Amino acid sequence: MKSIHLEFIKKSYNESAIIxxxxxxxxxxxxxxxxxxxxxxxxxxxxxIAGFEKVEAGRILLGDEDITxxxxxKRKVNTVFQNYALFPHLNVFENVAYSLTIRKIPQDVxxxxxxxxxxxxxxxxxxxxxxxxxxxxxxxxxxxxxxMVNDPEVLLLDEPLxxxxxxxxxxxxxxxxxxxxxxxxxxxxxxxDQFEALTVADYIALMNHDGKIEQIGTPKEIxxxxxxxxxxxxxxxxxxxxxxxxxxxNEVRLEVPKLGSFLVMVQExxxxxxxxxxxxxxxxxxxxxxxxxxxxxxxxxSAGIVESIVYHGRSTQYNxxxxxxxxxxxxxxxxxxxxxxxxxxxxxxxxxxxxxxxILLER
Amino acid sequence: xxxxxxxxxxxFEDLPFFFSMPAIVWEVIFFxxxxxxxxxxxxxxxxxxxxxxxxxxxxxIKLFQPIYLKIIVRSFLLAIWTSFLCLMFGYPxxxxxxxxxxxxxxxxxxxxxxxxxxxxxxxxxxxxxxxxEKHGLINDILLSLGLIxxxxxxxxxLFAISIVTxxxxxxxxxxxIYVILExxxxxxxxxxQDLGANMRQxxxxxxxxxxxxxxxxxxxxxxxxxxxxxxxxLFIGGDKYMFTGSLIEHYFLIARNSSMGAAVTSLSCxxxxxxxxxxxxxxxxxxxxxxxxx
Numbered sequence: 001m002k003s004i005h006l007e008f009i010k011k012s013y014n015e016s017a018i019i020x021x022x023x024x025x026x027x028x029x030x031x032x033x034x035x036x037x038x039x040x041x042x043x044x045x046x047x048x049i050a051g052f053e054k055v056e057a058g059r060i061l062l063g064d065e066d067i068t069x070x071x072x073x074k075r076k077v078n079t080v081f082q083n084y085a086l087f088p089h090l091n092v093f094e095n096v097a098y099s100l101t102i103r104k105i106p107q108d109v110x111x112x113x114x115x116x117x118x119x120x121x122x123x124x125x126x127x128x129x130x131x132x133x134x135x136x137x138x139x140x141x142x143x144x145x146x147x148m149v150n151d152p153e154v155l156l157l158d159e160p161l162x163x164x165x166x167x168x169x170x171x172x173x174x175x176x177x178x179x180x181x182x183x184x185x186x187x188x189x190x191x192x193d194q195f196e197a198l199t200v201a202d203y204i205a206l207m208n209h210d211g212k213i214e215q216i217g218t219p220k221e222i223x224x225x226x227x228x229x230x231x232x233x234x235x236x237x238x239x240x241x242x243x244x245x246x247x248x249x250n251e252v253r254l255e256v257p258k259l260g261s262f263l264v265m266v267q268e269x270x271x272x273x274x275x276x277x278x279x280x281x282x283x284x285x286x287x288x289x290x291x292x293x294x295x296x297x298x299x300x301x302s303a304g305i306v307e308s309i310v311y312h313g314r315s316t317q318y319n320x321x322x323x324x325x326x327x328x329x330x331x332x333x334x335x336x337x338x339x340x341x342x343x344x345x346x347x348x349x350x351x352x353x354x355x356x357x358x359i360l361l362e363r
Numbered sequence: 364x365x366x367x368x369x370x371x372x373x374x375f376e377d378l379p380f381f382f383s384m385p386a387i388v389w390e391v392i393f394f395x396x397x398x399x400x401x402x403x404x405x406x407x408x409x410x411x412x413x414x415x416x417x418x419x420x421x422x423x424i425k426l427f428q429p430i431y432l433k434i435i436v437r438s439f440l441l442a443i444w445t446s447f448l449c450l451m452f453g454y455p456x457x458x459x460x461x462x463x464x465x466x467x468x469x470x471x472x473x474x475x476x477x478x479x480x481x482x483x484x485x486x487x488x489x490x491x492x493x494x495x496e497k498h499g500l501i502n503d504i505l506l507s508l509g510l511i512x513x514x515x516x517x518x519x520x521l522f523a524i525s526i527v528t529x530x531x532x533x534x535x536x537x538x539x540i541y542v543i544l545e546x547x548x549x550x551x552x553x554x555x556q557d558l559g560a561n562m563r564q565x566x567x568x569x570x571x572x573x574x575x576x577x578x579x580x581x582x583x584x585x586x587x588x589x590x591x592x593x594x595x596x597l598f599i600g601g602d603k604y605m606f607t608g609s610l611i612e613h614y615f616l617i618a619r620n621s622s623m624g625a626a627v628t629s630l631s632c633x634x635x636x637x638x639x640x641x642x643x644x645x646x647x648x649x650x651x652x653x654x655x656x657x
Contacts, residue, residue, distance in 0.1 A: 050553075050557055051556075051557075052553050052557075071556075071561075072553075072556040072557055073556045073557075073558075073559045073560055073561050074559075077557075078557055078558065079553075079554070079557045081550050081553070081554060083548075083550060085548065085550040085551055085553065085554040086554075087551060087554075087555075087569060088573070089572050089573060098555070098558050098560075098568075099558035099559045099560075102558065102559045102560045102564055102568075103559060146558065147557075147558075150558065150559065
């Protein structure tokens with residue numbers, strides 16, 4: 001396992017730069033997720049690391065070695081492709097053994113290595129089957145085994161689970177984590193699915209539409225402390241309020257037009273946090289308490305009308321229309337420990353939240 | 364009324380079958396029945412007299428005389444040699460067209476590749492006649508450049524025949540290979556290189572094996588007509604070399620011995636069939652995925 005350093009990377013298609021001045025460090029042995037909307041350049045970044053595309057400027061380091069100009073087949077980096085890219089004329093064993101056969105490794109060693117990796121991905125029964133006879137999930141495992149058998153320093157995964165159904169995807173995610181724990185290889189996992197990234201990754205790098213990295217952090221950091229409204233909106237659901245910042249007697253408040261001012265807790269004071277500037281606050285739907293009656297002990301309160309109720313099974317989503325015509329999402333856990341008050345359409349309700357539940361954002 | 368409805372239902376349930384009927388009927392009337400007749404005729408002593416003259420294996424036995432065997436083997440070798448030449452020259456071009464050429468170059472080259480097919484086959488052969496003849500294009504150029512002092516004799520040789528056959532059938536080799544290579548999933552090439560194979564290994568282990576169906580189609584499209592080729596030996600080869608095609612023509616049209624002609628025809632068909640089946644079988648054994656492709 002080795003780390004990957006990208007330094008001042010530039011790449012453009014048809015003379016428009018999709019990645020410019022990008023710097024990124026993937027720590028060795030990490031399960032690193034590259035997350036971003038479609039077309040943000042995350043797959044391009046992966047293809048640059050693998051060598052399928054050439055960088056226009058910048059350096060790529062694998063450990064301490066500069067691999068910027070190394071041809072694809074000499075990089076100790078392997079890829080799991082989105083459409084698996086299994087060789088249709090070879091069977092499962094031959095597909096997995098491909099990289100070893102190329103390196104002219106003795107047959108008995110190949111057999112041992114391939115058998116053990118095929119066991120690790122639970123395909124023992126299918127070892128001599130043709131690729132056509134496999135299901136989507138099995139093909140995915142073959143692709144994984146084929147890329148892993150060569151003991152790469154870094155494994156690149158390009159939306160590997162995109163074609164699988166939800167249940168299978170959840171299972172494969174767990175298996176991927178287990179596999180990474182055993183093999184200790186550095187994984188770089190490209191996805192547009194925030195759920196996958198939150199599940200598997202040690203670190204997440206979130207890319208925006210301009211091909212820039214917006215934020216890097218652990219899943220919890222990214223979810224709980226987003227640095228911009230883009231991050232807050234991309235990871236999970238949130239309610240964003242725009243308002244004017246007010247700093248008075250050690251209190252930070254956000255004055256939202258036609259709605260009132262809300263108390264905000266600020267962990268550390270940033271340079272941009274000045275009295276009177278425009279700012280945003282992000283309030284996660286699950287951090288809001290919804291009630292018809294009066295509740296004590298909350299720092300903030302707002303009133304609204306229930307516009308719609310969506311039942312999700314484990315939680316219920318309420319869409320509340322506030323006084324300023326803003327629609328707020330609220331999630332209530334359906335834990336059913338005690339009898340709850342009944343909230344129905346068109347009821348006037350109160351929303352409560354603490355000042356610690358809010359993240360204050362510059363943009 | 365009910366029956367009409369049912370017929371209508373059957374019709375729409377199996378539309379492809381109904382629409383293939385004209386072609387099937389055509390094939391049966393103008394291909395299957397004539398072939399059966401030809402095979403039948405080859406066993407009749409003398410078809411060209413009005414009375415039935417009895418059944419015999421005589422024509423086939425006669426065909427195994429060295430003089431006839433030589434003609435059949437010569438045709439066979441010409442067909443194999445032409446197919447081989449077409450493959451050797453056609454594959455790189457097909458590969459270049461499908462994998463390397465830019466869109467505009469590809470279109471231009473494909474246009475020139477297909478252009479000869481718009482021209483009548485005989486016109487093409489005559490054109491070659493004027494290129495190769497004693498006072499033809501090549502000799503004129505070489506003479507005026509002073510590279511040779513006397514015209515080269517190129518016509519009426521096996522070399523000339525194979526050059527012209529190669530020229531005429533080259534597109535039929537290139538096009539099927541091009542189609543297969545063009546459709547080839549590029550991520551397989553990426554994957555192969557990603558797994559440590561260089562371009563040469565990727566070609567030998569991935570690209571070429573996956574293009575075998577195209578090579579097979581091209582081979583058959585060249586081999587089968589080249590085996591029965593009759594116009595090229597006639598115009599380019601003069602009467603110096605007999606080929607199977609010319610032999611068949613000779614028996615049917617000149618010697619008026621239809622039974623003998625039918626025997627040559629049947630034997631050629633059998634030979635082509637055997638080669639085709641052998642190729643299919645040997646490739647199916649090695650590349651079993653081809654058959655199952657849907």
